[in-house]
Amino acid sequence: MRKIVSLLFGVTAAFIFLPLFSVQGEEGTAHEITIIRNAFKLNPPEITIKIGDTIKWTNTDERKHNLASIPGSGPTDELEIFSVMEPGAVYSHTFQTPGEYPYFCFIHNQMTGKITVAK
Numbered sequence: 001m002r003k004i005v006s007l008l009f010g011v012t013a014a015f016i017f018l019p020l021f022s023v024q025g026e027e028g029t030a031h032e033i034t035i036i037r038n039a040f041k042l043n044p045p046e047i048t049i050k051i052g053d054t055i056k057w058t059n060t061d062e063r064k065h066n067l068a069s070i071p072g073s074g075p076t077d078e079l080e081i082f083s084v085m086e087p088g089a090v091y092s093h094t095f096q097t098p099g100e101y102p103y104f105c106f107i108h109n110q111m112t113g114k115i116t117v118a119k
């Protein structure tokens with residue numbers, strides 16, 4: 001009986017404490033990228049982050065920009081970055097797969113950037 005009680009206690013403790021540790025491990029840092037006003041540029045254009053980190057883009061320009069991954073260029077087949085950014089718009093994305101994510105503005109092709117997710 002004592003064995004069963006201690007076993008039950010152990011299993012219960014594991015269920016209570018394990019999620020706390022795993023949630024802590026997945027928390028990432030937030031990084032900001034700005035679409036500069038009247039410049040057709042991103043600041044910073046390139047950035048290296050860690051797995052689980054989030055990028056927050058803000059459009060401080062007076063015109064619309066469409067941010068998009070360059071098709072077939074990232075570590076996954078998914079289009080990781082895509083947002084129609086009206087003036088003042090904010091867009092966030094969390095990166096879970098390491099690799100390089102080149103992206104550009106679909107309207108102004110000279111606006112390019114790159115997110116590198118380190119292993």
Ligand SMILES: [Cu+2]
Pocket residue numbers: 064065066105106107108111
């Ligand atoms: Cu643009």
